[in-house]
Amino acid sequence: MSPPGSSRVVRLSVNGEPRETIVAENETLLEVLRERLRLTGTKHGCELGECGACTVLVDGDQKLSCLLLATEVEGAAIVTVEGLASGPDLHPLQDAFMELGASQCGYCTAGMLMSAKALLDENDEPTEGEIRDALSGNVCRCTGYASIVDAVGVAAARLRGER
Amino acid sequence: MLRLPVFSYLRPGSPVEATQMLADHGGRAKLVAGGTDLLPKMKRRQLAPEVLVAIGHLDALRQLEVSPSGAATLGAGTTLSQALRHPALREQQPGYLEAVRVVSTPALRNAGTVGGNLCVDTRCNYYDMTEEWRSAIGFCRKAGGEVCRVAASSPRCWAVSSSDTAPMAIALGATALLAGPDGMREVPVASLYADDGAAYLALAATEVLTALRLPASEGWRSAYQKLRRRASMDFPVASAAVALHLDGPVVDGCRIVLGAVASHPLEVPSAADLLVGGELDDDAIDRAATEAARLAKPLDNTDLSFPWRKRMVKVIVERAVRQAAGRA
Amino acid sequence: MSAGPEAWAGRRLGAGPGGDDEPGAAFRVVGKALPRVDGVQKVTGATIYADDIELPGMLACVLLRSPHPHARIRSVDATAARSLPGVTAVLTSEDLPIRFGPLPISQDEEVLASAKVRYVGDPVAAVAARDEPTARAACKLIEVDYEVLATVGSIEEALEVPVDEPIHGDTEIGNIHRFVALEFGDVDEGFALADHVREDVLFYEGSNHLAMEEHSATAVFAGDQLTLWSSTQAPHNVHRVLSKVLELPMGHVRVVATPHGGGFGGKVDPFAHEVAVAKLAMVTGRPVKCTLTREEVFYNHRGRHPVLMWVRTGATRDGKITAMHFRTALDGGAYASLGVATTHYTGALQTATYAIPAYRFEGARVFTNKATCGPKRGHGVPQPRFGLEIHLDKLADDLAIDPVVLRQQNFVKPYTRTVNGLRITSSGLEEVTEKVVAASAFRRRPRPVGHGQGFAVSAYLCGAGFPMYLNRMPHSEVNLKVDRGGVTVFCGATDIGQGSDTVLATLVAEELGLARGDVRVVTADTGLTPVDLGSYSSRVTFMAGNAAIDAARKMRAILVDAVASRGGQPGAAVRVGDGGIGEVSFEEAVALAEEARGTISTSGSYAPPKGISGRFRGSGVGPSPAFTFTAAVVDLDADPLTGEVRVNKVFVAHDIGRILNPVLVRGQVDGSVYMALGEALMEEQSYRKGLHHHPSVLEYKTPLALDMPAIETILVETIDPEGPYGAKEVGQGPMLPVVPAVVSAIHDALGVWIDEVPVTPDKVLRALDQRAKGGEGRVGPRRFPDIPYPPCTKVSPDAATASL
Missing domain, CATH: 3.30.390.50 (CO dehydrogenase flavoprotein, C-terminal domain)
Structure with missing residues (x-):
């Protein structure tokens, strides 16, 4: 058995890039993304799984990076907000968030976008209720969720080739 | 930022090996699958296990079978979202899934497991707090203190069972499969629990919940x-x-x-x-x-x-x- | 007391681009639904917030905080902590003996407590270590010997004779921090004229801002220059405090407000952690960062004051108000913060919507052993607005007058002065009322039991008329640099997510005939940008906006002049717009001006006009260069079996002056409605024996995506004569009427009054039970305590309306 607090090397795919980094066994994916890989787009507002700011995609599922041991995502494909755009081309969700003002202070935005991405990857024509449900673990204090819900709907329509 | 305390991380190859690890480390080890319950509690230092025995990766705990009759066996490591998406389970066990659907949030259902929700720690406003907060009240009976802060004169802990799926599983007459050092046993879900907020699980310290078995509905509605x-x-x-x-x-x-x-x-x-x-x-x-x-x-x-x-x-x-x- | 807009003393900036030069010119940028200037960074994760800063050699700072609500400190021993490997420095009170606070009259905070602690979370020591876990471990090794004192936990307890000792030495009496007692007009005579007099007691619970970003600050000290990056809403406040406490000249301190993860008033005050990292950077010679945990944010607080209210109004039979007497008691928590201003605000704006001919206000703020209250969205106004609107609903019931009609009969008219001296200019109060009533079909449909609608109105400031510290300098200043390198606006204003950077770029682009993307914005950096007092009191669009237009008009004149001189034509003939000045491109015009004059920069500034307040002690809180007016209708269902409330829809009509950017406006209205619903139905910063009941995002309940209703927003443009292109605020006003409208709608639905917010389901059921047993069907405070207010300062109508 390794002594408490041991480190080891983990291999991840982060936004499509293979990454290899040393992590301590008690480090969360959130800490590894922000502090080891310096991908600070993923935010934290509680570190206890209560606010949704740290939501990322792990093998396509929306997950809270503050509650994942980095050692347990060995080999997984991680997508963060930094991986949403294709080069300079924003993802339709990002465009819609900008156009509709769904990002005000912007602190919940990364988590919102990743939750929305997970939804649209699975359901290309969500109802308003389904959108609200998909975002129901992401706290936003600026928007009242209204423009965010609208933006996800607009992005979904654009992804379907409408509008 | 709240961070985890240090621990040794073990990754057994089977449920039986997990029970062995639990036996090896006595009360100093904890099982972890989805981590949605345990990790926040560790960050708040409500729990500081020296050893984490990870079981979320075990294929043996991830099976999800629905028989033609409608009876279902869900590996304890199945995530709540996997259960919700499973077509046959949706068809045959809508009652159980009704409870699953209202657990927490989508992201937590993607990580949280069938077994984890059945075994979710009891909750209390005097317990689910950081170490600093709990030190300000002199801790409580469930962790580090002598007195139950909600019922000071009581000789026991009154933390609250907070599982959504456990009441439903019991109502449906479900059973739980447990692996222990002496082999497997199957018990009614109700017998997993003790009426004590602190020692709320009636499992042996070395036992691992491996699966939930839901009987065919046979006309029961829920x-x-x-x-x-x-x-x-x-x-x-x-x-x-x-x-x-x-x-x-x-x-x-x-x-x-x-x-x-x-x-x-x-x-x-x-x-x-x-x-x-x-x-x-x-x-x-x-x-x-x-x-x-x-x-x-x-x-x-x-x-x-x-x-x-x-x-x-x-x-x-x-x-x-x-x-x-x-x-x- | 009515006069036309032209009679008002304020500086007119003209209603269109170019001001009076080009009357009636069409807007090119203003009013367009453009995304915010920092939009791409925010949706790509590129924005660097305070905690994202990482500097070489940086140390982590953690504050050791008091576990006791009230205790004397006998000793602090940091020996063991200092010798822990990885610890670089430990500070205690001796290292930072100078007190501070946001207002000159309330410098009562210590960075690290010396003699006593006053709330759970009061900082006692600061550790800098190689990483956060080491700093936390070191905190555990610091031995503090406390002598525990009796906890003062409520307004009632604070009004009693202190058990051990008062929380602070310098108070009015006991634990009463501050009194306000003012009377305008002859109140007794007003009540004597009334046909009906009604009294109510109401309570509004405190709440936290719960900005998603936990506060964070990083300091660097190099040579004799200190730089601090912090998630502050008011870098100027932090700048002043750092200079004072660290005894550094202002010119040696630079404060940069980082892009903000939410403020709502919670980051206006200067904080201990900001000073601590600065001092630690000075002591260690290394960069030091401190990021608070969510729990620490709840202790930092400065949130909504819990306010107990008593209101008495006299009215004629036909619903004309003859006099009002309003009393408030504010639970201030452990320190002063901006509480003196808050106390005034609980009495200042009742008169801004209703023409109350005689008005008496008595307020008292008390100290308690809880986290310090301060400014939160609406600062001191949501509580009395809730009290007043519910009270007027009941008054309307008493008089059998429609609640809308009762209010309309008493509305303040535009371009008048209130009995307490507020100068009211443009007002859409009538129009927002008519429009919201029409849109919601207010109470015009049969409503089954359980379905209800409530209506309320409100008014709010477009910036405080006076600064936090007395001075005659501008409230907002802008430098504009235009040269062959482009156009850059420099302003101290702080974008806290509301979009103030976007507003500045919009206004400058409009004036210079450019696309908005052609204007670069540098803000909120005291080392680079001229002073702006901060993002509070909905002041930025109005004040920084006017300063920006001022600078841009001067720049425009220079460019026009350069082009005109070359062509030998009069300046008036040179048109500005679509990227050109006259016959030449903007770039060529700049080159001509730069050839002729060298470096070109202009500056603009804004100070509120004189004469917007009365002349009496306390007249500094309440006046504003303009007011917005909002009306709301809330439509909801309340379950008589459970007491649960489901809001179906909120209709809001807001007098915004002019819409500068509809995307930003919508964000502020939606967010205001959301925050109001949270406070009406869920949010509570509550305590048990001085300990926060639930300092977590999970248990401090706020509405989530599934809990929010539809919002219908109606905007009314009144084109304020002094606002930037006529614009007024939208960040705070729209929240104010929503809270009382919820409570009013619950009454409409179930016939019970819940005279305190938040309205929880158990309160609704208790009221229903009470009514079923023949009681009044009301839950709320029973009585208003006896408070030894001093005699009121009687302000004569002359003094109230005298210009300064």
Whole structure:
């Protein structure tokens, strides 16, 4: 058995890039993304799984990076907000968030976008209720969720080739 | 940023190996699968296990089988989202999934597991706090202290059973498969729990919950009513799981299990018995719901006021009974 | 007392681009639904917030905080902590003996407590270590010997004779921090004229801002220059405090407000952690960062004051108000913060919507052993607005007058002065009322039991008329640099997510005939940008906006002049717009000006006009260069079996002056409605024996995506004569009427009054039970305590309306 607090090397795919980094066994994916890989787009507002700011995609599922041991995502494909755009081309969700003002202070935005991405990857024509449900673990204090819900709907329509 | 304390991380290759690891480390080890319950508690230093035995990756715990009759076996490591997406399970076990669907948030259901929700730690407003906060009250009986802060004169801990799926599983007559050093055993889900907020699980320290078995519905109809402040994220402050079997208009089987009003899922047979043998008229439902509320003993240690929660038990039991009766 | 807009003293900036030069010119940028200037960074994760800063050699700072609500400190021993490997420095009170606070009259905070602690979370020591876990471990090794004192936990307890000792030495009496007692007009005579007099007691619970970003600050000290990056809403406040406490000249301190993860008033005050990291950077010679945990944010607080209210109103039979007497008691928590201003605000704006001919206000703020209250969205106004509107609903019931009509009969008219001296200019109060009533079909449909609608109105400031510290300098200043390198606006204003950077770029682009993307914005950096007082009191659009237009008009004149001189034509003939000045491109015009004059920069500034307040002690809180007016209708269902409330829809009509950017406006209205619903139905910063009941995002309940209703927003443009292109605020006003409208709608639905917010389901059921037993069907405070207010300062109508 390794002594408490041991480190080891983990291999991840982060936004499509293979990454290899040393992590301590008690480090969360959130800490590894922000502090080891310096991908600070993923935010934290509680570190206890209560606010949704740290939501990322792990093998396509929306997950809270503050509650994942980095050692347990060995080999997984991680997508963060930094991986949403294709080069300079924003993802339709990002465009819609900008156009509709769904990002005000912007602190919940990364988590919102990743939750929305997970939804649209699975359901290309969500109802308003389904959108609200998909975002129901992401706290936003600026928007009242209204423009965010609208933006996800607009992005979904654009992804379907409408509008 | 809140961070985890240090621990040694073990990754067994099988449930049996996990039980061995638990045996090797006595009370210093904890099982972890989805981590949604354990890791926040470790960050708040409510728990500081020296060893984590990870079981979420074990294929043996991830099977999800639904028999042609409708009986289902869900590996304890199946995530709640996997259960929700499973077509045959949706077809055959809508009652169980009704409770799964209202657990927390989508992201947490993607990580949280079937076994984890059954074994979710009891909760209390004096316990689910950081070490600094708890030090300010001199800690509590469940962690580091001598006194129960919600009932100071009581010799026990009154933390609240907060699982959504446990009351439903019990109402459905489900069983749990346990692996231990001496092999497997299958027990009713109700017997997983002890009426003690601190030592709330009745499993042996070396046992691993490996699967949940839901019987075929065979005409039983069910409903789950969850009371909470918001439409997502919140734990229940009271809940009612009801399973009913009707012979024509006459109830010939009924189980009512309450959640979040005791330290264990509280089955209320005396309430269910008031429905069995008769028709589901308003009067019978009212009497059964009143009896259920009488037996609920919420204390002042969750969100919202405890007299209100006790009173609401009647409303949610009534609603669950009517909802179940209305389902085919 | 009515006069036309032209009679008002304020500086007119003209209603269109170019001001009076080009009357009636069409807007090119203003009013367009353009995304925010920092939009791409925010949706790609590129924005660097305070905690994202990582500097070479940086140390982590953690503050050791008091576990006791009230205790004397006998000793602090940090020996063991200092010798822990990885610890670089430990500070205690001796290292930072100078007190601070946001207002000159309330310098009562210590960075690290010396003699006593006053709330759970009061900082006692600061550790800098190689990483956060080491700093936390070191905190555990610091031995503090406390002598525990009796906890003062409520307004009632604070009004009693202190058990051990008062929380602070310098108070009015006991634990009463501050009194306000003012009377305008003859109140007794007003009540004597009334046909009906009604009294009510109401309570509004405290709440936290719960900005998603936990506060964070990083300091660097190099040479004799200190730089601090912090998630502050008011870098100027932090700048002043750092200079004072660290005894550094202002010119040696630079404060940069980082892009903000939410403020709502919670980051206006200067904080201990900001000073601590600065001092630690000075002591260690290394960069030091401190990021608070969520729990620490709840202790930092400065949130909504819990306010107990008593209101008495006299009215004629036909609903004309003859006099009002309003009393408030504010639970201030442990320190002063901006509480003196808050106390005034609980009495200042009742008169801004209703023409109350005689008005008496008595307020008292008390100290308690809880986290310090301060400014939160609406600062001191939501509480009395809730009290007043519910009270007027009941008054309307008493008089059998429609609640809308009762209010309309008493509305303040535009371009008048209130009895307490507020200068009211443009007002859409009538129009927002008519429009919201029409849109919602207010109470014009039959409503089954359980379905209800409530209506309320409100008014709010477009910036405080006076600064936090007395001075005659501008409130906002802008430098504009235009040269061959482009156009850059420099302003101290702080974008906290509301979009103030976007507003600045919009206004400058409009004036210079450019696309908005052609204007670069540098803000909130005291080392680079001229002073702006901060993002509070909805002041930025109005004040920084006017300063920006001022600078841009001067720049425009220079460019026009350069082009005109070359062509030998009069300046008036040179048109500006679409990227050109006259016949030449903007770039060519700049080159001509730069050839002729060298470096070109202009500056603009804004100070509120004189004469917007009365002349009496206390007249500094309440006046504003303009007011917005809002009306709301809330439509909801309330379950008589459970007491649960489900809001179906909120209709809001807001007098915004002019819409500068509809995307930003919508964000502020939606967010205001959301925050109001949270406070009306869920949010509570409550305590048990001085300990926060639930300092977590999970248990501090706020509405989530599934809990929010539809919002219908109606905007009314009144084109304020002094606002930037006529614009007024939208960040705070729209929240104010929503809270009372919820409570009013619950009454409409179930016939019970819940005279305190938040309205929880158990309160609704208790009121229903009470009514079923023949009671009044009300839950709320029973009585208003006896408070030894001093005699009121009687302000004569002359003094109230005298210009300064």
